[in-house]
Amino acid sequence: MSVKEINEENREKVVSFFREHWGSSEMVISSGVYQCDKLAGFIFEENNQIIGLVTYVIKNYENEIEIISLDSLSEGKGIGSALIQKVESIAKQKRIEIVSLVTTNDNLNALKFYQKRGYRIISIISDAVNNARKIKPSIPLIGNEGIPLKDELILKKIVSEN
Numbered sequence: 001m002s003v004k005e006i007n008e009e010n011r012e013k014v015v016s017f018f019r020e021h022w023g024s025s026e027m028v029i030s031s032g033v034y035q036c037d038k039l040a041g042f043i044f045e046e047n048n049q050i051i052g053l054v055t056y057v058i059k060n061y062e063n064e065i066e067i068i069s070l071d072s073l074s075e076g077k078g079i080g081s082a083l084i085q086k087v088e089s090i091a092k093q094k095r096i097e098i099v100s101l102v103t104t105n106d107n108l109n110a111l112k113f114y115q116k117r118g119y120r121i122i123s124i125i126s127d128a129v130n131n132a133r134k135i136k137p138s139i140p141l142i143g144n145e146g147i148p149l150k151d152e153l154i155l156k157k158i159v160s161e162n
Helices: 011-022 079-093 108-116 128-135
Strands: 002-005 026-029 032-035 040-046 049-059 064-072 098-104 120-125 152-158
Touching: 002 079, 011 040, 011 049, 026 064, 026 128, 040 079, 049 079, 064 079, 079 098, 098 108, 108 120, 108 152
Parallel strands: 064 098
Antiparallel strands: 002 040, 026 032, 040 049, 049 064, 098 152, 120 152
8 A cells, every 4th residue: 555646647547536436526615616636636555546535735825735635435544544644744844834625514424534633623614515516516415414415614724833
C-alpha cells in the first residue's frame, strides 16, 4: 500500500475512479464547481488499484487549503487518515494555516471522522445542496440513512505549527 501524489502518469486512473464511484468527476458545492480529476491530490493504492483518493485546492487569498473530495473504499484501515495527513502536510509546508472542507447534513460518518481528527463545524449553509441541484440535477434528494439531503456543513482545522 502506498500514497502517491496525483500526476500525469496516474491521472487516467483517477478519471476512471471518479467515473466508477461517482458517475463523473464534477463536484458542485457552495465554494464552487470543480472537476476533481483535474485537481491536485493524492491516491492511496493497493495492488496497483486506487482504494482511496483526496483532492484539494489552495486558496491563497484565504490562507487555506480546501479538501474538495475524500474517498476511501475501505473504512477503518487508516486510508482516509493517511490522505488527510498528506493534505495537512502540504498546508504546513506552504505555511497555510487552515484546512477546510464541506460535507453534507446526511454524512454522519464523515462528521465523526473529521471531528475525531480535530476539524470543527464552523458554519452550516442551509439549502446549499438544493442550490447545487440547480447546476447538477443528478444529486440525490435523499442521502445516507434516509436523511433528506439539503444542507452543507463547513469544517475547518488550524494546522499551523506555531
